[in-house]
Each structure stands twice: as C-alpha cells, then as structure tokens.
Amino acid sequence: MSASNENEPEGPPPSDESVDDAIETRRSGRRFFLKSTTVLGAAAIVGCGDDASSGAGATTTPSGPTPAAHPSTHIAPGELDTYYGFWSGGQSGEIRILGVPSMRELKRIAVFNRDSATGHGQTDWSKQVLGGRGAGDTHHVHLSYTDGTYDGRYIFVNDKVHGRLARVRIDVMETDAIVDIPHSQGTHGIFPQRHRTGLVLCNSEFRTPIPNDGTNLTDPSQYAAMHTAIDGETMEVKWQVMVEGNMDLCATDYQGKYSFATCYNSEGGVTLEQMMSAERDHLYVFNLANIQRAVDEGRTIRVGRTDVPVIDARGDNSEFVLRVPVPKSPHGVNMDPTGRYAVVSGKLSPTCSVIDVEKLEDAFAGRIQPRDCVVAEPEVGLGPLHTAYDGRGNAYTSIFLDSIVTKWNIAKAIEAYGGADVDPILDRIDVHYQIGHINASMSETREADGKWLVGLCKFSKDRFLNVGPLKPENDQLIDISGDRMELVHDGPTYSEPHDAVIVRADLIHPTSIQNREAARFRLYEQWAQEDGVDLMRESKIIRKGPRSVRVYMTSRAPNFAITEITVKTGDEVQIIVTNQDQVEDLSHGLTVSKHDVQFIVNANDTNSATFTAGAPGVYWYYCPWFCHAMHLEMRGRLIVEPR
C-alpha cells in the first residue's frame, strides 16, 4: 500500500517536474506552462492566451465574441438539419444524437447508464444485458460501414468502466447488444472495419495481469493489454491479440487489411512518471489477414476461463503486430479519406506523424524499417490529440494545450518532410477551451465533404451563463467550407462528450413505428408463447406461482386494457405492456407508484419490468407520457392484499 498521508495542497505534487520535463518543446520560447505557476492543475488548463499564435506558420483567426449573429447555423422553426451528429456521452454512459449545424440535441440513447425515462437499466431485458450495472463511460462512437461509407445499420460504442462494447440499431435508435470483453479493462478506442460490416476492433487502455485472477498482482512487467475483434453482425468476440504496451485510440484502414492502435505507455509503467519516460512510443499496426490465418489454423492460446482464441504478440514485431515508433505518448490515430494515410497525434510532442499505409506491407515483410512508414511529421502545436479531414487534402488537428485547431495540408507536409521549403500549416483558430476530439462532416469516410468541423472542448469556463461548479463542456462548431476556419457556434453539453461523427442526413433512415426486430422482442415472444397469449391483442393476469404474477397488458391512448391488478404483498410482479397505438410519436409508458418502476412503450412496442409488490395498500400505476388530452386519467390500481 502506498499513501501520501501528508500531501500539502500548497506544494507541487511530486510529479510536477517530471511532467514538465517530459514535454518536448521544439519551438523556442514556448514552454509547457505547468512549471510557470504554483498550482499544477490550474496551469495546465487555464493558461493558453499568452502566445497562442506563436510558432511556425499562419496566424490565428480571431475568435472572440462575434459581433453579429451567424446565420449559417440557424435552422428556422420547422426546417431540418442537414447532418446527424452522433456523440458519445462520456461519463453519462449514453449516446447523443445532435442535428448539425443547429447543434440541437435530438435524442439521448441510453446505453450503459440507467435512464429513468425509458427504464433502460430497469426493464427486464436491459437488466439482463447490463447485469444490474448503471455506470458507463462511452468514449468512441462509430457507425457501421460498407464500401468506405456509412451503411445506416448500427452504431458501436465502448464502455471504459467495465470493458464493454455496445451496439445500437439505427432503425429504432436503441441499444440491442452489449458485450463484455474478456481480459480487458479501460476499453477505449474502437473502430469498425470500413470495407463492410465486419469486425469491430477494441483497445484495452489499461495493462493488467492476464488472466487477471489474482495469481499475479504486483508485477507490472507481466501485465499486458488486448486488441479485441468483435463481429459486428453477431456481436461475438472472435479473437484477441495480446500486446505488451497499453492501447489508446483505434482506427481501421479502408481495405480491411489493418487496424491501428496508439500506444502511449510502451514503457509498461504504472505511474505517471514511468509512463512518460520514453521519447518515443508506438503506433501498433495489426495485420488482420495474418491474425485470421493463425486463428483459423489454431495457432492461438486460450486464456483463463474464456474460449476466445488469443495470440500472444508481446515483445518484438511479428507477422501480427508492427510497432511504428512515433514521438511521444501518441493519442489519436485517424485515417484520411483517401485511405492512404494514418495520422498519429503526438500529445506530448508538438507533431503529427503521417504513416503511409502502402508502405506497411514492406515493413511487415522486413524490407523496410517500421519507422520508414512515416512520411511526414509536421509541427502543429502543443498537445495535438486528434485529426479530421475535409476531403480536399487538408487535415485539422485539435491542439489541447494551445486550445487551437490547426489546419494543415497533407501533401505539403510530405514535401516538407522530404526537404522541400514549404509550410504545410494553412490556418489556426482559437477554441474555448482545451479541445479534445475533433471531427468533420463525413470525415471518417471516403465521402468527407469539408463543410462542418466540431471541436469538443473540455472546459467552457466563462462561455456560458454560470451554472455552478460543474460546467458544461463546449462543443464548438466551425465552418470549414472556406479557406479560413470560422467559429460559428458554442454548444454547451453535459459531461462529457469524447468523440462525435457527423453523418449526411440522407444516409440515416430510422422507422417511426417500432418494427419489433430488436433482440429484446424474442424475450417477450418467448414469454407469450409460454403463456399462450397473443401479445398484440390480449391482456391477462396470470399467477405463475405462489409468489409470482405475470401481467400482459395492452395500451391504447388514453387507456390501459387493465385498470385493476390485485396481488399479494411480496409477490414478484412482472408487467408486460404492449402499445397497440400505431401512430407516429405516440409513446406510452408505465409507472408504478412507490415501486421504482418506470419504462417506455413506443408505438407498436412491447416492454416489461419486474418488481416486488410492497406493503398492503393501493398503488396507482399510470402512463407517464403525455399521450392524449386525458393522459392524466390513463391509469389503474395495483391492489396489494395482505398475504
């Protein structure tokens, strides 16, 4: 056990010096500002205005309060946005759908969180898939692909808390599968393959003992991390590749040959100082064909109590994993829309490293060195994290410490790296403040269209009316259709969006009436068959056992088909509600007073929850949706008799 029992708040924490020294500062006159103030945290996030426009390249676009309204983001009443934005909700455990460019939140999709409105986490089906857990931390949200663009079928999202991957059906915009990833903690970067709905690759950020069964607790040299492949169709874990370093962000190529993972802790450290000690870390490149062949041929191991085939690829480069050295503690890795270049952002280096994917085959074959795949390394600013694209050959990198976005040209960066006297930096713009992820319209597809850029800023400070110690994040919208970037909207959001994708509206086609195709309907149908009940038509109260009652109940505005349910105290009561209404936007729900039961039943939907009947008495159940002029009267009585 270690504990800093007398950690005085006034003094700098022990790691101050080491953090400071760890930052590469190639640009003269500009120091990472941790050192210059006494309060470590304050310095790291508050400063940034002193010389933000210094360094090589273009000047910074002014971005103070705009004097006049910017009409381009205004969607008049009744008009529609032109893009869907899919946002990971971070610690909220959810996915959000925004309209772009209005930046209005259109929906929350409960995924790993318990949601009081829909009952997610409390209905029978969601309790099964969540296992009673209610904390989630979603970081990366990506849609399924076919031929390098979105096919409108699924959304995938990770959970860092429990090491899970979830899938959302786009047809009904609800979670339909959650998979626990074996031997995995801190699941962070994920990315689906882009040539078809194939594998979804998932990175473990935290190195742990594998198997993590208590046999090794304290020897970090034996810790490892997993790069996991999950079938996007079946949501089965197909294989895992074990590596020595941790893994942060993830990407796939456009051909289906490779997946990528940034490794910021190639040192295998367990403390901040240890993790930052090396000057270069790695981009891991996974050779999917070679891995699949080994899996097919049984050249794998089994680990712990799972049956998932595992390849132990720790240590040196092999047919499975190539380690491309990149400076230092790299964070994001993003493929450009041509499919040729993977851009890795340096985090503790002011550079991006451009990897030419066409050179990887030679590197895997040993004909060139891994580092030879790097074809450019432009200086973009202090703390580069992620890169987006406009489809016109330009890249936009989010710069955390400088709180800017840097626009640069990939071809020029390659020329400069080759020795030409060209400046790849085209523009810079201030953001407010401390930008993390960045994305642009269709940026992660072959159809990147260079219209809108969103920067997910981690601190908003004074940008909105003060709402107390917990302030909103600031999702800023930037118009990138012209030569210069233009900040057009400050978008406050709840803690804490990590990543977002912006998708052309014509690619997304949800239903308005529930289509009953999601996995959970198999459950209801199974019960109904068991009980000989026609789910869509019948309402019945069935005593299943001495302490167990099942209720099938239909709803149609403004009525439940059953207005009185009599049970005994302590009964386990399951209520299955089917909404007969077939009208767009006509959702009902069921709330049982004093029993912590509340869930939604959309048009043509079924949903259910199970609870224990409380003390003897009368408890009203009601429809919590304002479904009708008489919605307050849409209710009935749960009559709990003494046993």
Added chain:
Amino acid sequence: MSASNENEPEGPPPSDESVDDAIETRRSGRRFFLKSTTVLGAAAIVGCGDDASSGAGATTTPSGPTPAAHPSTHIAPGELDTYYGFWSGGQSGEIRILGVPSMRELKRIAVFNRDSATGHGQTDWSKQVLGGRGAGDTHHVHLSYTDGTYDGRYIFVNDKVHGRLARVRIDVMETDAIVDIPHSQGTHGIFPQRHRTGLVLCNSEFRTPIPNDGTNLTDPSQYAAMHTAIDGETMEVKWQVMVEGNMDLCATDYQGKYSFATCYNSEGGVTLEQMMSAERDHLYVFNLANIQRAVDEGRTIRVGRTDVPVIDARGDNSEFVLRVPVPKSPHGVNMDPTGRYAVVSGKLSPTCSVIDVEKLEDAFAGRIQPRDCVVAEPEVGLGPLHTAYDGRGNAYTSIFLDSIVTKWNIAKAIEAYGGADVDPILDRIDVHYQIGHINASMSETREADGKWLVGLCKFSKDRFLNVGPLKPENDQLIDISGDRMELVHDGPTYSEPHDAVIVRADLIHPTSIQNREAARFRLYEQWAQEDGVDLMRESKIIRKGPRSVRVYMTSRAPNFAITEITVKTGDEVQIIVTNQDQVEDLSHGLTVSKHDVQFIVNANDTNSATFTAGAPGVYWYYCPWFCHAMHLEMRGRLIVEPR
C-alpha cells in the same frame, strides 16, 4: 381483478364515446375529433390542422417554416444568454438548465434519477436520500421567492413516482434534500409561497386510502388526497389537509394567504368515465392562516404512523378549504403578476375561469357564493391547459387539442363577462404539436417582462430529423415582445419536460468553486472526525474492520494522492475523494474499473462511494474527467488479494 382479455385492437376502446361526449363544445362547427376516426389515440393527437383558426376572435399567425433565419435567438460564440430557463425533465427524473433565448441546454441536475456521470444515486450521500430508487418523474420546477420575485436560493421540484419533493441549491446547482411526502401518491402540482421562502405546497394527484395500510383496498368512496405544506427552509413536512377530490396543478397567491389546487376528479371516480362525468369540478382554495391556526391549536389528527398534523377537510366548504366550481376537469391554475387573478384552464371546457382573489375572503366568510369569485370565463380554444403572462395585462393560454397558443386580455375578458361587447382574444399562433405547459419570462413573478414565451409541445413528429420511434418533445420559443406572437425557435428535448420557468440572468449567482455548504458535507466531516483525518489535506487507507476499508484520497490534476489501494476480496471499500484543485471548471472524478463506481468531485469538493471488492485481481481506478493533458494517466490500482 379485472382484465379485458380479448381486447381487439381494431375496435374502439369502451371509453371512446364517453370521452367524446365529455368534451364541451361551445363553438359551433367544431367537434373534439376523437369521434371522427376509428383509432382513438391517433385522432387525439394527430389532427388539428382542419380548422385551427376557426372560432371566435383573431386569426392564426402563420407559423410554417420561416424562410430566413431569425436573428433574435442567436447567441454568437462567447456571448451569454440573458435568461436562465429551469426545466423539469419529466420521466428523466432530472432538472435541466437552459439558456434563453438560445435554448441551449447548459446543465442537467440529477434529482430523482441515477446519473452515471455525477454518480447521483450511487454515491454514499445520494444513496441515502434516494433510498436506492432510480426512477423519478419531475413535473413542476419552481424557485424560492422573496417579495414576489425569485431570490436565487433554491429550486423545488416534485416526483410523481414516489410522492417526493426535492430541493436544489442554486449556489452549487445540486440536489441537497429529498423529502418523502406521507400519505401521498402521484405528487403533481407544487408551488412555493411568494412573499418569502416559506411553505412549499404539494398536491397529491391520486386519491388513495388514507392511511394506505391495506385496511381499505377497494372502496374508492373512502379514498382521499393530501394538500401538503413543506417548510422550504428546513424541508420538514409541516401539515397536511385531506380533501375528497384529487388535486392536479398548484399555485400560491402573492400575499401568503392562499394556496390553490385544481381538482379534475371531484367525482371521486377511479375510471376514466367516472372521472369525467361531472360538468363542473373545482378549484380548491386553501386558507393558510386558518389552517396554521388549527395546527397551532392542535385541532388536527394524526394519520397512520407519521406525526404530521392532518386536517380532515373532506366534504363541505369550511374555514380551511373553499371549492370554487369551474368547468370541467380543470388543469392549470396560474396567478397573474398583479397578484389579483388566478386563471384556471378548463381542459375539457374551451374556457379559462378568472378568479378574483380579493373576493375569496367574502366567500370564506359565506358572504358570497364560491362561484361569485369567478369574474371572467373567456373562450380560448379546445383543451386549455396553462396560462402565462406578459406583465402588460395579457394572458397566454396553451391549447392542447387545437395546438395553439391564445393571447387574451384579462381586463377585456372581465368586461365581456360583465356583458360588454368586447372580444378579449388578441392573437393565436400554431404550435407543433399538442402543447402542454407554457411559461413566459418572469411570468410567475411580479416582474413578468413579456419578452419570451416557451411552449412545451408534447409531439414533434416531423419537426426534426427522424430519430426513431421515440422522438423529441418540442420546446418552442415565441417572441411576445410585440403585438403579435412570433415563433422563433423549435427546441428538441428529451422525454419529457413538463414545466419551465424563465428567470432573468441577474437573479442567479452560482459559485464556480464548491463552497462545501451542502448537507452532504456534514457526512464527510463526520467520517473524517471519526478517523482523525484532515479531509482537505490528508490521504489515508484505514482498515475499519475485518471486511471493511475506508480510503481518504485527495486529487490534484493530474494525480490521485494514492496510486495503490490493497484490499481483500469481499471487503466493503469506501473511497472518499477530495479535490484540492481550486480552479474554475476543474472537476475530477473517480471510476473503479469493473466495480460500477463512478462519481464526480468538483473543484474544492468531496464525494464518496462504497462498493464490494470483486474477485482477486488488479483493477484500475481512474479520473473520468478530461482534467489535464495527462488525464489518461491520472489513475491507480485497486489490488484485490484473495481472502
């Protein structure tokens, strides 16, 4: 037990006719459209375009897609909104803060819901106040008052699921008290007194046996409802008044003399048909001075196992309760800013009833009849629900079935009721669709300023990009500064805002650094005293018993003071984190991998959670907030040894 076992979806539900007949239709040629189609639900919510502008009075303002952007709602990047909007989140169980006029959501405040981001519902303190419950249904949010306007201290909000009232501290914008209301189900309307932070009055919507202990289960004639007074300072239940009918919306006067409750089920029915049978129901007027006198003099009863003094005021009018007859199934009751008129909206009557508060004393004294307090009853449209004010003598009533807002003049309505040939209706505007609550800037204060009106529409249907069967609500913003209403913004929101208040920004002054004054800090301080630990400075791991470990841990970006915690499998582990950072917007948090633990610790804050250590192994804990460039490295290991 009753069950409609063979309820065919094609046929109309049994109550169709009775619903239809129940609607008063004074305007010729216009019928409530339930009857005209076969599907009850569909008709009730979909129709409305056929002759929305018919009826008496002014024409309807056009409100289709506006061709050009409306600049008035656009807040440029870096500029601030001029009003705070406080929104009840309905079934989401939360409060939302919006900026007005931009209608951007600035914050969610977890109240009755479990929130994955802040850990509300899962931290030690919130588990205590929520009792493990995670479902909430907030309907009405009101701020504390002094001298008829907002004093910036508290927000109060109801929970309909469990019959609770919560208070949020405005200084830190977090929930600090939740009270279970005795003998109460379906707590719906609430309203604080307006002359000072005195009582908060809460209505039970559902009539139940009182006490609800199983001795009477099936005789609804003995059911009753409670009008409950809770002290806004201490959050103690002071008294309850038992009435025979149910109670819906609530209001208080400006003098501290009366509180009001609409009663839509004066019949005491338990089915839809029964509840709608009477032509008139009531506005209950509670005489607070008389009630307080009776409480002080002990002229009260005790009910069940609570000590709260109860006045049984069922039956006839008395010194405690006056029943003012109003047509039919009244819904909203809203005091006008002069404090003289309470406007009751008819719901099943196309009228609003204007009650002159100055006449109530005579009515209580028996010098006039209760109905003599009604001084106007203008026809406003089909399905009037709630009324807002502009401070210029005009009222704005939300009309659910017509999907319009009707602007009318109170003085003219009184003249017309007195026989003068004047039309009180000034304007109508279409809303989209099925509007419920309505509110205007400062409308519920003496300082109503007539700038912005918000209409909370229950159906959005085609107004936004399709996001599946569950669609957003539509909070529409209307400019009421001119003679005609102008729709300026469609605001999508998650299920399901019920009510909102719009507050001038200069009245709200939250802190940015946690001030440690909320109730939960007493808990942490008590533990720290117990263990001789200086919360703000010290980090310590203390074994409290053979299966119990308490950890005090400070945080400062990017470090936890403890990076290794060793416990035994099955230990109950409590981790108390204190954030030493004193920097605006610098929140940390704690997530424990695989242990369903995640919570926030704001700047200068403390927070804690307790969990059971899982199977032997290594589990990383980390800060889920992006607090620093090295935030991913802000973590440590929970090492769980075999027992």
